[in-house]
Amino acid sequence: MSDHIERLPPGYRGRPVTPADARTVHRLVTDCERDLLGRTATGLDGVAADLASPEGEPAPDALLVRAATGEPAGWAWVKGRRARVQIHPGHRGRGLGRTLLDWAEARARQLGGDRLSQSVPDSDQRARVLLRSNGYVPLVTEWLLEIALPAGPRPPGPPAGITVRPFRPGDEEAAYRLTEDAFDEWQQRRKTYAEWALLTVDRPTFAPSASPLAFAGDELVGAVLSADVPGTDEGYVERVAVRRDHRARGIAGTLLRGAFHAFHGQGKRTCTLWTHTDTGALPLYEHIGMTVRHSCTVHSKVLAGAQPAGAG
Template identity: 30%
Template structure:
């Protein structure tokens, strides 16, 4: 009889949970090299130790994993997100429904009356069973994200001229200005977490290991592009100040960043990024115009917190 229980926190159990995630991804044909939703290894599973989570045990082995996390969005809504994976050999037995039920009950216990709270869940287009489960239980799509890859052999178009000066960010004290620009660029968009002092610190700490390019209009920071280098090169940010949009700055920043990535990494390395597929900015059109190809679509679901 399958049973939900607490994770024992051992190295072997972390490895077993990671194996469940991989088996599920391989069965569903998911992108195993995703940077938006990377497959967790045992170390990544161990990093979830502080979260609410359960494993499913059946036939003396771990066959499922479910955990919760939460954040506050810009409009004041608290999202409690639950994520679960079930080994393909144990699907079709009602175990996924049991995991979902536990996650919803736990989320209800964590909710407060101080803020509006909604349930959140994720599923890729390559996961029809998970998608059907969420839809059957009252979840509705709220956001569509696409992950893209630029093949290593794709030719880049020429970099357009722009009145802004684009140069690398070499002074760590400028990382705070980058954060301010990114926060401003995302202001007012749906499903965006609100910036906090802790988030600012995480951004600045991570920026030190990345390559950042900035577009300057005189002394004004007009835009920025952030490039991470592990586990594979991927663009994590491309933002333009609202006052400087529609001047070719975003395209110029993108092509400068891609050129830098190709110089730094081996010639056979693809470059990745992800973007909102339903946003009014239609950023995916810019990415597709320089050679990026859609590899996977991820849907973020929401459900009002039940009374």
């Protein structure tokens, strides 16, 4: 890791990131988001979850770069086949992006990775050019969708044979199995329960009252897991999943409308969620009234010369 830290442009220094740096990294991330998107989109608990390591899981690798003044100038994060590189708006155009991209690729190779992917906003032309000039190719499109939450009647009831209620303690394991089974259709690696919980039900912003579950008898067949967005009037849907043998029955729409209704009752005025090309769910979300706020593209690159896992 130190070799690439030494290659930083003059006046910059880098060091490994620890979970204690979550607030510093969050400020950097939100500064980048305000510049590129016009608003913040990432909560502190989301950054903390990215930097944390569930018991028994390998810790992610991350590097924080500071300017001579001490202010955060950029950071890079690598976990498995995923990476993130972000440069503060006031420090772009100085070679930091290329240096941190090289670091991320080198670290992924050391960890035995054979491919690296990262998502960048379509409005970030500089990052898109950097990635494509370094051998990355577009993989999938991601969309952040939103819907206004005006006052309205309670949403219609569920399909015949289905009951719906909010998430409650004890539902964690069933929700994990359901959502990971559904996400196995397109995700690269199934998460362990500890890793999944860190990103969902164990987050401080998890909103069980806006996380409706659908049951056929005693079996969980659908779930929406939601979170509050601190400091805003927005709710956020983190996961949407319906068991394969119960799809095309209107369950997902019923659960989403239930989440929207719950958020509105809590004073939220907007709800958002992410989806991407591989899920095939964009028409569903558009059908219930959601529209695209902004889009990103996941770029991917095959890494030559990767070391076997555990080497280095």
